[in-house]
Amino acid sequence: MLSERVVTDVLLAAMSTGGDFAEIFLEDTYNTQIRMLDGAVDEAVSGRDFGVGIRIFQGLKCVYAYTNEIDREGLIRAAREAAAALHGAPAGRAVVLSRLAVERFNPVRLEPQQVPHQDKVEVMKRAHLAAAGFHHQITQVAVSYLDVDQNVFIANSEGLFVEDRRVRTRLSINAVASKDGEKQSAFRGPGRHMGFELFDRIDVEEIARDAARSAVTMVNAAYAPGGKYPVIIDNGFGGVIFHEACGHSLEATSVAKGLSEFSGRLGQKVASELVTAVDDGTIPNAWGSQNIDDEGTQTRRNVLIEKGILKGYMIDRFNARRMGMEPTGSSRRQSYKFAPTSRMTNTFICAGESTREEIIANTEYALYAKQMGGGSVNPATGEFNFAVAEGYMVRGGRIAEPVRGATLIGKGSEILQKIDMVASNLATGQGMCGSVSGSIPADVGQPTIRVSEITVGGRKEAK
Amino acid sequence: MDFRELKDRVFAAGQSAGLEELEVYATRTKNLHVAVFEGAVDDYRASLEQGAGLRARWAGRIGYAYVEKLDDDSVEYLVAGAKAAAQINESADEVEFHAGSGSYPQVSCFSQELAGVSPEELVAFCLDLERAALAADKRVAKVNRVLTGYEETEVYIANTRGLEQRFASNAAYGYVSALAKQDGQVKAGSKFLVERDWSKFNAARLAGEAAAEAVSLLGASSVPSGNYRILLRSDVARQLLATFVPVFSAEAVQKGLSLLKGKLDAEIASPLVTLVDDPLLEQGVGSVPFDGEGVASRRKQVIAAGRLVTYLHNLKTARKDGVESTGNASRPSFKSPVGIAPTNFFIEPGEQGFSDLTSALGDGLVIIDVQGTHSGANPVSGDFSLGAYGYLVEGGRVVRPVEQITIAGNFFRLLESVEAVGSDLEFGSLGGRGNMGSPSLIISSLAVAGV
Numbered sequence: 080m081l082s083e084r085v086v087t088d089v090l091l092a093a094m095s096t097g098g099d100f101a102e103i104f105l106e107d108t109y110n111t112q113i114r115m116l117d118g119a120v121d122e123a124v125s126g127r128d129f130g131v132g133i134r135i136f137q138g139l140k141c142v143y144a145y146t147n148e149i150d151r152e153g154l155i156r157a158a159r160e161a162a163a164a165l166h167g168a169p170a171g172r173a174v175v176l177s178r179l180a181v182e183r184f185n186p187v188r189l190e191p192q193q194v195p196h197q198d199k200v201e202v203m204k205r206a207h208l209a210a211a212g213f214h215h216q217i218t219q220v221a222v223s224y225l226d227v228d229q230n231v232f233i234a235n236s237e238g239l240f241v242e243d244r245r246v247r248t249r250l251s252i253n254a255v256a257s258k259d260g261e262k263q264s265a266f267r268g269p270g271r272h273m274g275f276e277l278f279d280r281i282d283v284e285e286i287a288r289d290a291a292r293s294a295v296t297m298v299n300a301a302y303a304p305g306g307k308y309p310v311i312i313d314n315g316f317g318g319v320i321f322h323e324a325c326g327h328s329l330e331a332t333s334v335a336k337g338l339s340e341f342s343g344r345l346g347q348k349v350a351s352e353l354v355t356a357v358d359d360g361t362i363p364n365a366w367g368s369q370n371i372d373d374e375g376t377q378t379r380r381n382v383l384i385e386k387g388i389l390k391g392y393m394i395d396r397f398n399a400r401r402m403g404m405e406p407t408g409s410s411r412r413q414s415y416k417f418a419p420t421s422r423m424t425n426t427f428i429c430a431g432e433s434t435r436e437e438i439i440a441n442t443e444y445a446l447y448a449k450q451m452g453g454g455s456v457n458p459a460t461g462e463f464n465f466a467v468a469e470g471y472m473v474r475g476g477r478i479a480e481p482v483r484g485a486t487l488i489g490k491g492s493e494i495l496q497k498i499d500m501v502a503s504n505l506a507t508g509q510g511m512c513g514s515v516s517g518s519i520p521a522d523v524g525q526p527t528i529r530v531s532e533i534t535v536g537g538r539k540e541a542k
Numbered sequence: 543m544d545f546r547e548l549k550d551r552v553f554a555a556g557q558s559a560g561l562e563e564l565e566v567y568a569t570r571t572k573n574l575h576v577a578v579f580e581g582a583v584d585d586y587r588a589s590l591e592q593g594a595g596l597r598a599r600w601a602g603r604i605g606y607a608y609v610e611k612l613d614d615d616s617v618e619y620l621v622a623g624a625k626a627a628a629q630i631n632e633s634a635d636e637v638e639f640h641a642g643s644g645s646y647p648q649v650s651c652f653s654q655e656l657a658g659v660s661p662e663e664l665v666a667f668c669l670d671l672e673r674a675a676l677a678a679d680k681r682v683a684k685v686n687r688v689l690t691g692y693e694e695t696e697v698y699i700a701n702t703r704g705l706e707q708r709f710a711s712n713a714a715y716g717y718v719s720a721l722a723k724q725d726g727q728v729k730a731g732s733k734f735l736v737e738r739d740w741s742k743f744n745a746a747r748l749a750g751e752a753a754a755e756a757v758s759l760l761g762a763s764s765v766p767s768g769n770y771r772i773l774l775r776s777d778v779a780r781q782l783l784a785t786f787v788p789v790f791s792a793e794a795v796q797k798g799l800s801l802l803k804g805k806l807d808a809e810i811a812s813p814l815v816t817l818v819d820d821p822l823l824e825q826g827v828g829s830v831p832f833d834g835e836g837v838a839s840r841r842k843q844v845i846a847a848g849r850l851v852t853y854l855h856n857l858k859t860a861r862k863d864g865v866e867s868t869g870n871a872s873r874p875s876f877k878s879p880v881g882i883a884p885t886n887f888f889i890e891p892g893e894q895g896f897s898d899l900t901s902a903l904g905d906g907l908v909i910i911d912v913q914g915t916h917s918g919a920n921p922v923s924g925d926f927s928l929g930a931y932g933y934l935v936e937g938g939r940v941v942r943p944v945e946q947i948t949i950a951g952n953f954f955r956l957l958e959s960v961e962a963v964g965s966d967l968e969f970g971s972l973g974g975r976g977n978m979g980s981p982s983l984i985i986s987s988l989a990v991a992g993v
Contacts, residue, residue: 125623305991464929536948
């Protein structure tokens with residue numbers, strides 16, 4: 080992609096004003112997006128993203144510049160422009176690059192660039208037919224397809240010189256059910272770090288029917304009662320609660336500056352002893368997996384919480400300086416347009432010993448959140464909110480009527496302490512996670528869990 | 543290669559590849575972003591980026607492709623990519639490429655004065671913001687996020703019908719979030735400003751407001767669940783408007799994704815509500831001389847005293863409905879297909895100031911922030927259920943701060959139940975969705991979940 084000579088010159092130019100570390104991130108990404116509404120493709124885009132980001136550290140200062148002009152001149156200009164924000168003399172350090180081989184554990188069998196568009200459209204039509212034919216109340220089905228083939232090259236002044244390739248494929252299904260002028264929609268978005276072979280691994284029809292079932296259930300549901308009461312959150316995408324309520328607060332981005340409620344609490348009990356949680360970027364072909372992170376560090380399995388005790392954070396190279404700790408292979412970015420920082424990969428609560436049936440049978444009154452929507456958190460205060468996409472009331476140990484429109488709010492640290500049952504049915508779901516370094520693919524996951532109480536936003540009084 | 547040269551080469555290559563019509567939409571953006579932490583710059587980002595999107599028709603169908611590298615390979619990639627995309631398109635919608643609007647309005651969307659602000663001045667403003675927030679009140683323990691930035695964009699559009707137009711725009715932004723601490727409680731207060739007028743960047747005022755808000759929330763607790771009279775502060779009203787903006791798009795209406803279908807000329811809001819889209823607004827951050835298809839900009843009322851006057855249209859949806867385009871074709875980026883978005887989109891202000899509205903509220907809640915609009919709100923049904931905080935008001939006076947509540951309701955019912963509209967119209971730009979504005983609004987009732 081770039082010659083060692085050019086890379087060396089750019090890194091030296093970047094450090095010409097006193098920078099003590101410089102890094103180049105070059106990206107050449109091909110992607111395909113296809114949108115289908117009611118069974119007919121109505122939009123398709125082929126795109127190529129291409130550019131370079133240059134990052135410089137001087138102690139605890141960080142400077143970033145990016146450009147699409149990637150000839151030698153353009154790169155040197157960008158490096159100098161960034162360097163101009165720092166003040167100092169060059170350290171006179173030499174840059175000796177050495178090529179690093181990446182261990183690739185996310186094999187790609189069918190490269191999306193080699194698969195005809197027509198085959199992608201076929202898969203979308205199967206999804207459409209399965210969802211649209213599920214029930215007469217399904218009035219609309221939108222399906223979209225995405226593949227991304229990201230080729231990156233990373234080099235830094237410590238001699239790193241490495242290339243990696245990330246291929247991701249995702250299908251999204253949005254089913255809308257209507258009744259008496261009201262509409263409810265349900266979303267499913269299976270994706271993996273792999274090529275078109277994704278569609279040999281998942282049951283497209285089954286997933287599409289599940290989206291339709293969820294939308295129909297919700298359009299026939301009454302509003303959820305508001306108030307503070309127990310909540311059972313199902314496995315899979317339910318893990319978004321941990322992702323939002325705790326995961327973001329364990330990223331060095333907020334921990335390093337003492338802004339997180341978990342800052343300075345390693346070794347302390349922060350959760351119920353039923354809770355063990357990890358962030359693992361090494362699961363072969365998982366949506367959030369990467370061979371190396373976006374500053375070239377090998378990804379790994381990071382234990383965050385073990386039996387309720389805080390064990391670790393997710394740390395990038397820059398925040399590692401502030402914290403005096405080692406990077407954990409957690410540095411990610413949406414593209415060359417973002418400076419990387421600590422982010423989640425595949426984050427989940429580990430399996431416990433109960434079963435979903437036991438949890439429900441042991442619950443007198445609760446909201447059963449079968450499908451979660453998205454959410455967000457303010458890491459400074461720990462306050463989170465997220466939407467329940469498909470909910471039911473639990474009464475007397477049984478699942479009762481479906482309910483819609485519920486929102487869960489609370490503080491991450493409080494919820495972690497209130498998890499009082501954990502099932503063994505660990506599963507994951509795919510999401511796009513937005514934060515300072517952009518929008519990145521991330522898996523969330525958990526087994527079915529019960530939280531003794533959460534504030535549920537709804538329209539009626541509880542009980 | 544510059545945009546015009548790229549256009550010439552793409553048109554030539556495209557026509558020999560059998561593409562019937564072609565349109566190039568290209569942008570070049572210069573950006574500077576500065577963040578400060580504890581008296582030092584800890585994030586400084588400078589960028590120069592460009593890119594070009596091709597929209598092309600093949601066998602009557604539309605395909606898109608984009609590139610960021612403008613070289614020989616890219617000409618080939620654009621043409622082949624757009625053709626491959628068109629080949630799978632099954633949409634029967636007729637898409638018209640615009641030959642030009644004859645004359646275009648003069649719009650003030652670029653400030654030379656702002657363009658002359660140096661990186662050093664932006665850094666100094668950011669440092670001032672942090673200092674001022676810390677100095678504002680001794681209970682402010684930390685400034686967790688403070689940043690400023692400048693962005694300048696040049697837009698170029700040309701097609702094989704003869705359209706060729708360009709314009710430049712710029713804006714600066716500032717954001718400060720302060721944390722106040724007392725008795726183990728941490729509260730955040732933040733302010734965001736996006737403006738083209740550099741004289742509006744007053745660090746003491748912005749930081750003072752953020753700090754005062756954080757401090758004012760100390761001691762907050764929840765309230766009992768129930769229905770409450772609600773005063774939505776202007777920034778919250780604006781955020782809700784932004785969340786539900788897709789319902790005004792003719793595309794959503796035509797696809798059956800907006801409950802405003804069939805409501806033209808109907809009363810859909812309180813008579814106090816007049817909603818305007820004005821791309822010609824003086825100093826408006828969303829002001830543009832033409833839209834994403836090259837159609838000349840014009841001001842329009844969307845809701846006039848409660849009555850729905852028009853949807854927002856681009857050429858495709860306008861042709862389908864047999865009306866004129868409202869000039870709301872949007873291309874949030876050269877990567878994006880043509881969609882629909884407002885420009886400067888706002889509820890017209892009324893007479894009463896914020897304190898008058900608080901008195902008029904009587905007993906109820908002032909909401910000063912909502913969270914989760916991307917997940918807890920459904921633009922299709924209009925339903926929302928959002929985390930919120932603010933103040934409890936009794937007898938027209940603020941009695942204490944409130945936290946850990948949600949407000950739930952429906953956007954369409956909310957429009958109908960506006961009881962008063964304030965005079966405090968304020969704008970805030972939200973990504974590619976346009977520049978939104980609203981005054982503060984009194985809503986007769988929303989469901990609140992607390993304890």
